[in-house]
Amino acid sequence: MPEVQExxxxxxxxxxxxxxxxxxxxxxxxxxxxxxxxxALTEVARELDxxxxxxxxxxxxxxxxxTEPRGKYxxxxxxxxxxxxxxxxxxxxxxxxxxKVRLGETTQNNKFTLLETNCMGWCHEGPAMLxxxxxxxxxxxxKVIEIINDYAxxx
Amino acid sequence: xxYKKLKRIDLIFHEDCDxxxxxxxxxxxxxxxxxxxxxxxxxxxxxxxxxPTGLKWKFTAEQPSGDRFVICNADxxxxxxxxxxxxxxxxxxxxxxxxxxxxxxxxxxxxYIYLRGEYRFLLPQLTKALDVFHxxxxxxLDFEIIIxxxxxxxxxxxxxxxxxSMEGKRGEPRNKPPYPTVAGFMNKPTVINNxxxxxxxxxxxxxxxxxxxxxxxxxxxxxKVFSVSGDTPIAGIYExxxxxxxxxxxxxxxxxxxxxxxxxxxxxxxxxRKKFKDTIIGFEGVPTGGSMKVFNSSRSMYNVLHNYxxxxxxxxxxxxxxxxxxxxxxxxxxxxxxxGEQKAAYLDQLMKLxxxxxxxxxxxxxxxxxxxxxSIVDNFREExxx
Numbered sequence: 001m002p003e004v005q006e007x008x009x010x011x012x013x014x015x016x017x018x019x020x021x022x023x024x025x026x027x028x029x030x031x032x033x034x035x036x037x038x039x040a041l042t043e044v045a046r047e048l049d050x051x052x053x054x055x056x057x058x059x060x061x062x063x064x065x066x067t068e069p070r071g072k073y074x075x076x077x078x079x080x081x082x083x084x085x086x087x088x089x090x091x092x093x094x095x096x097x098x099x100k101v102r103l104g105e106t107t108q109n110n111k112f113t114l115l116e117t118n119c120m121g122w123c124h125e126g127p128a129m130l131x132x133x134x135x136x137x138x139x140x141x142x143k144v145i146e147i148i149n150d151y152a153x154x155x
Numbered sequence: 156x157x158y159k160k161l162k163r164i165d166l167i168f169h170e171d172c173d174x175x176x177x178x179x180x181x182x183x184x185x186x187x188x189x190x191x192x193x194x195x196x197x198x199x200x201x202x203x204x205x206x207p208t209g210l211k212w213k214f215t216a217e218q219p220s221g222d223r224f225v226i227c228n229a230d231x232x233x234x235x236x237x238x239x240x241x242x243x244x245x246x247x248x249x250x251x252x253x254x255x256x257x258x259x260x261x262x263x264x265x266x267y268i269y270l271r272g273e274y275r276f277l278l279p280q281l282t283k284a285l286d287v288f289h290x291x292x293x294x295x296l297d298f299e300i301i302i303x304x305x306x307x308x309x310x311x312x313x314x315x316x317x318x319x320s321m322e323g324k325r326g327e328p329r330n331k332p333p334y335p336t337v338a339g340f341m342n343k344p345t346v347i348n349n350x351x352x353x354x355x356x357x358x359x360x361x362x363x364x365x366x367x368x369x370x371x372x373x374x375x376x377x378x379k380v381f382s383v384s385g386d387t388p389i390a391g392i393y394e395x396x397x398x399x400x401x402x403x404x405x406x407x408x409x410x411x412x413x414x415x416x417x418x419x420x421x422x423x424x425x426x427x428r429k430k431f432k433d434t435i436i437g438f439e440g441v442p443t444g445g446s447m448k449v450f451n452s453s454r455s456m457y458n459v460l461h462n463y464x465x466x467x468x469x470x471x472x473x474x475x476x477x478x479x480x481x482x483x484x485x486x487x488x489x490x491x492x493x494x495g496e497q498k499a500a501y502l503d504q505l506m507k508l509x510x511x512x513x514x515x516x517x518x519x520x521x522x523x524x525x526x527x528x529x530s531i532v533d534n535f536r537e538e539x540x541x
Binding site: 018019020021022023024026027057058061062063064065079080081082084085117118119120121122123124125126130133134135 | 231232233234235236237240271272273274275276278303304305306307308309320321322323324325326327341382383384385386390391392421448454458459462463465466469470472
């Protein structure tokens with residue numbers, strides 16, 4: 001996979017090759033590829049002269065540094081107490097029905113992955129979710145379908 | 156017991172002032188004078204732990220010469236806390252200015268904002284505001300602020316875990332001492348302050364320490380930004396004077412049927428209705444990093460506790476056994492009691508386990524699981540069983 005090699009090299013050129021640059025590089029890969037493949041991780045290890053275990057160990061510590069393939073749009077529905085009280089299960093159910101996936105799965109066209117996440121700081125406007133970096137709040141079943149449809153059609 | 160009436164304050168969000176003008180005025184003072192102002196104000200850290208801000212700055216300033224850093228902790232992850240997001244959204248230049256004052260006092264040339272991954276959508280506008288700020292202070296101070304993103308790990312809000320993360324490692328807390336003032340980021344003397352603390356420090360520079368000190372109580376000076384959520388008709392972000400009783404808080408924010416308030420998030424304490432009157436919100440009573448979660452009588456406190464424990468089980472860094480295994484066993488334990496697989500008395504054993512976690516865990520996460528566990532089980536024991 002020469003593209004990944006090139007990506008890793010360009011990120012290392014941009015951020016540097018020291019240990020303290022590791023997270024920036026991993027974040028940069030996820031931004032482009034949506035996840036960290038084994039090839040990408042070993043390439044980072046080679047480029048920064050770290051062991052693959054150190055790189056893998058660091059990556060898997062962080063929820064947003066996925067090591068499994070993800071869709072183009074990663075949906076993360078907040079599961080913590082306020083959003084739970086406000087009915088996050090209904091929101092998840094609505095997304096599952098609309099996308100024909102279960103929690104943790106990616107749609108066949110690789111466009112959406114549906115996940116849960118811990119408190120994302122929108123407790124006063126729950127239920128809330130992130131689609132990649134974008135936050136959506138005060139969700140209802142209707143509203144979430146509208147948002148997903150918009151992504152499916154226009155993005 | 157003395158407490159304050161609930162009083163709304165408008166200090167932090169009130170107009171985005173001409174920060175460089177205030178900085179210019181502040182920088183005419185000596186570093187000692189600035190530190191004394193912060194000490195005099197009585198400002199304590201707003202992230203939850205409540206260490207006196209002036210002392211943190213003083214200890215770092217006293218370190219032998221060499222590199223040092225100021226870090227703004229914007230890894231706001233405590234369930235029920237969302238005030239730092241609002242502060243960074245509405246008055247970012249006050250945050251930058253607070254960092255600049257600190258940088259001047261301790262002699263730092265570089266500052267970092269560690270922004271949680273969930274707030275990445277703030278990055279474009281923060282970067283823009285930062286560009287403007289750097290231009291404004293160019294002639295005042297040799298100081299640069301860099302924004303570093305987190306990647307979804309609650310524990311990185313713990314200061315030493317945050318340093319580890321900034322150094323490109325797993326966010327596992329370090330042993331203390333050494334404290335950050337001696338050896339923080341890259342093992343250099345570091346001041347790490349919460350977003351809100353930095354803004355208050357700057358406001359104290361602007362208005363002088365008296366205006367801040369007049370608010371609050373002797374143990375809890377000033378005002379604080381609260382994140383109010385749960386069963387309340389007016390969820391949101393409010394700046395309130397410290398030292399109010401929980402009774403007054405519930406009168407203002409409750410829905411008329413409040414049975415408990417979780418003060419300080421999942422790592423905080425659950426206070427039941429019968430204790431509202433005698434509970435002061437502040438360092439002399441129940442402290443909070445800002446999270447106030449209101450529950451009415453329709454809520455099952457078992458579900459609340461279960462949700463918190465799931466949170467901790469997942470967010471525990473796994474480094475030390477009491478926290479890693481303790482969280483798992485507490486969940487399993489309350490599930491077993493609820494299903495009738497264990498007798499009710501098993502809850503007492505779980506209480507002992509949570510006490511052990513408090514004593515033996517390496518960092519604040521493992522130590523504070525017992526807070527919500529014991530306060531919920533103590534006060535709502537029957538809900539755990541039936």
